[in-house]
Amino acid sequence: xxxxxxxxxxxxxxxxxxxxxxxxxxxxxxxxxxxxxxxxxxxxxxxxxxxxxxxxxxxxxxxxxxxxxxxxxxxxxxxxxxxxxxxxxxxxxxxxxxxxxxxxxxxxxxxxxxxxxxxxxxxxxxxxxxxxxxxxxxxxxxxxxxxxxxxxxxxxxxxxxxxxxxxxxxxxxxxxxxxxxxxxxxxxxxxxxxxxxxxxxxxxxxxxxxxxxxxx
Amino acid sequence: xxxxxxxxxxxxxxxxxxxxxxxxxxxxxxxxxxxxxxxxxxxxxxxxxxxxxxxxxxxxxxxxxxxxxxxxxxxxxxxxxxxxxxxxxxxxxxxxxxxxxxxxxxxxxxxxxxxxxxxxxxxxxxxxxxxxxxxxxxxxxxxxxxxxxxxxxxxxxxxxxxxxxxxxxxxxxxxxxxxxxxxxxxxxxxxxxxxxxxxxxxxxxxxxxxxxxxxxxxxxxxxxxxxxxxxxxxxxxxxxxxxxxxxxxxxxxxxxx
Numbered sequence: 001x002x003x004x005x006x007x008x009x010x011x012x013x014x015x016x017x018x019x020x021x022x023x024x025x026x027x028x029x030x031x032x033x034x035x036x037x038x039x040x041x042x043x044x045x046x047x048x049x050x051x052x053x054x055x056x057x058x059x060x061x062x063x064x065x066x067x068x069x070x071x072x073x074x075x076x077x078x079x080x081x082x083x084x085x086x087x088x089x090x091x092x093x094x095x096x097x098x099x100x101x102x103x104x105x106x107x108x109x110x111x112x113x114x115x116x117x118x119x120x121x122x123x124x125x126x127x128x129x130x131x132x133x134x135x136x137x138x139x140x141x142x143x144x145x146x147x148x149x150x151x152x153x154x155x156x157x158x159x160x161x162x163x164x165x166x167x168x169x170x171x172x173x174x175x176x177x178x179x180x181x182x183x184x185x186x187x188x189x190x191x192x193x194x195x196x197x198x199x200x201x202x203x204x205x206x207x208x209x210x211x212x213x214x215x216x
Numbered sequence: 217x218x219x220x221x222x223x224x225x226x227x228x229x230x231x232x233x234x235x236x237x238x239x240x241x242x243x244x245x246x247x248x249x250x251x252x253x254x255x256x257x258x259x260x261x262x263x264x265x266x267x268x269x270x271x272x273x274x275x276x277x278x279x280x281x282x283x284x285x286x287x288x289x290x291x292x293x294x295x296x297x298x299x300x301x302x303x304x305x306x307x308x309x310x311x312x313x314x315x316x317x318x319x320x321x322x323x324x325x326x327x328x329x330x331x332x333x334x335x336x337x338x339x340x341x342x343x344x345x346x347x348x349x350x351x352x353x354x355x356x357x358x359x360x361x362x363x364x365x366x367x368x369x370x371x372x373x374x375x376x377x378x379x380x381x382x383x384x385x386x387x388x389x390x391x392x393x394x395x396x397x398x399x400x401x402x403x404x405x406x407x408x409x410x411x412x413x414x415x416x417x418x419x420x421x422x423x424x425x426x427x428x429x430x431x432x433x434x435x436x437x438x439x440x441x442x443x444x445x446x447x448x449x450x451x452x453x454x455x456x457x458x459x460x461x462x463x464x465x466x467x468x469x470x471x472x473x
Contacts, residue, residue, distance in 0.1 A: 040329040073342050075390065081333050082383070087334050096325055115385070118392025118461065126393045127340075127386045130370075134385020137373025142324055170396055205373060 006197055007056045011090050012063035013083075015110075021028040022186040023061075025195050025214055030054065032090075033067075038082070040089040045094045058103070058195045060094040062087055064132050071121035080128050087132060092137060099146040102200050106149050108193060109136055112163055113154040113211045121166050129154075133207060140205030149204035153192050156202035156211030158184040171214075180212040224252025225453045232302065232309035233255045234289065234316050234346060237264035239416040240365060241315030243441035244448055246272050248313065256302060256309060256467050262286040289316075290337065295345035299353075308353045309451055311361045314343045319369070319380040321422045332379055337375055339383035344390060345393045351398065360403035361455045363448065364391050367407050367417075368467050376422050388463060395461030407463040410438040413472055434469030443468075 012022065013034040023029055030053055037043040044144035047054075065083050067076060091107065098105040114122055115129020133152055140150040156176075157165040160183070165171055167182075175182045188210055196208070209215055231248045235241035237259030245268075248344035249255045254339035260263040265286050273282055283306060302309070318338035322331075348364060354360025369377050370384025389408055395405035411433065416437065418426060430438065449465045465471050 106268040122396030130389020131386035137377040178359035
C-alpha cells in the first residue's frame, strides 16, 4: 500500500534518531545509511536494489557528513574525497531516477553553514560543505528542465541532528549578534524540508539557511 | 609616462604564481611583474613554463626579477620540498597567487567513480598543499597575502561542469577558513571569481553554454585576462588592508548578488 505521505529517501551517515523521528512525522521515510556502503560501487548496487521501493519517491535528502568537531588545522584529504565521492554517486543516482519521474521532485543536501562562511577550526567540514554547495548550483542548472530542483539546507548549530558547531570565539561572536538562540532543532529542519517539498518548485540552486541568523 | 621600478606598487614584493604555465596564470604573472614584483613562475610542466617565459617574458628575461621554478605540488611532501627549493633560490614569497585549475565539460550523469578525485587533484589539493607549506613562514613573520583565482562556477554553478563547480566551491570555502584562522596573524586570504576567460577555460567550453553565457552577460563582451588585472593588483597591494575572506566577482554584471 502506498502511504499518503510523500516518500522521502534519506541518505545519511549518522543522522540522529531524533531527526529521523521528526522526518517520519511528515514523510514516508526510506533510509539509506552510507556507512554500510563505503564504496561508490556498493552504494550504486544498493540503490539499484532499492529501485522498486523508491518508485514513488518525491524528495531525496542527502545529509552531508561532518568531520569531528575537535579543532583541526589541516584538510583531511582522504576523508574529504571519500565523503564527496559517496555524495556525488548518490546525487547522480538520485537525480537520474528523479529525472525519469513524471512529477516534480526535489533533491536536497543537508549540510553545515560552514561551507559558506568557513570555520578556522573545522577545515574538512567547511571544505566538504563548500564543495557540495558548488555541486548543488551546477546540478540545479543541469536538471531543472526535468522538473527536478536541487537545493541545500545549511545548518548552523544543530546538535540534535549531529551538526554541532565547534563554537570558538569567532563563531560565538556571530551568535551573540542575534537573539534567536544558537540551536537549530529537528522540527525546524523538518519544516524546511516540508516547505521545499510542498512549495518550493520555483526554487532551485538555493541555500536555505537555518542558522539562527548567524549569516545575515 | 614610464614609471621607474621603485615607484611601482609591488616593488620589492616576491610573488609566487602557481599555475603560471596556463593562460590565465601566465597573464596574471606578467601583470604582477609589470607592477614591479619579483615573480616566481610555477607550473607542473617545465617545457610549458619555458614556453611562457619565452613568449610572455622574452623582453625582460635578464631583469633579475623573474624565476621559473617548475614542480609537483600534489602531496604535502612535494609541496614542502618545492617551497624549500624556492626559498633556497630566492626567499619566502610575500604573496601567493594561485591560478591552478582544470575543467572538463561532461554531463554529470556520465561521470565515473574517480572523476571527482581527479578534479580535486587538479583544482584543490595542490593549492591546499602549497598554502599549508607557506603559512607557517607567514605566521612567523606576521605577514602574508594569499590570492586565489576561483570561478563563478563555484558560486553559481554551470551545467556540464558539476565537478569543477564542486572543486571551486571547496577552494572558496578553504580560503574563507584560512582567512578566519589567520586574520590574527596579519595574513589576508581572498578570492577572485571571474567569469570564464577567453583564451583560458572558456575556449574548452561547450559552445551552446558559452553562447548562453555571452548572451546573458550585461556588459556585452567576453571576459579577457586583462579584466582581472585591476582586482588582482588591488588585492596584491593591500597587505595591510582590512579585506579578507572575500570573493571579488568579475562577471560583467552576470552576478549582481
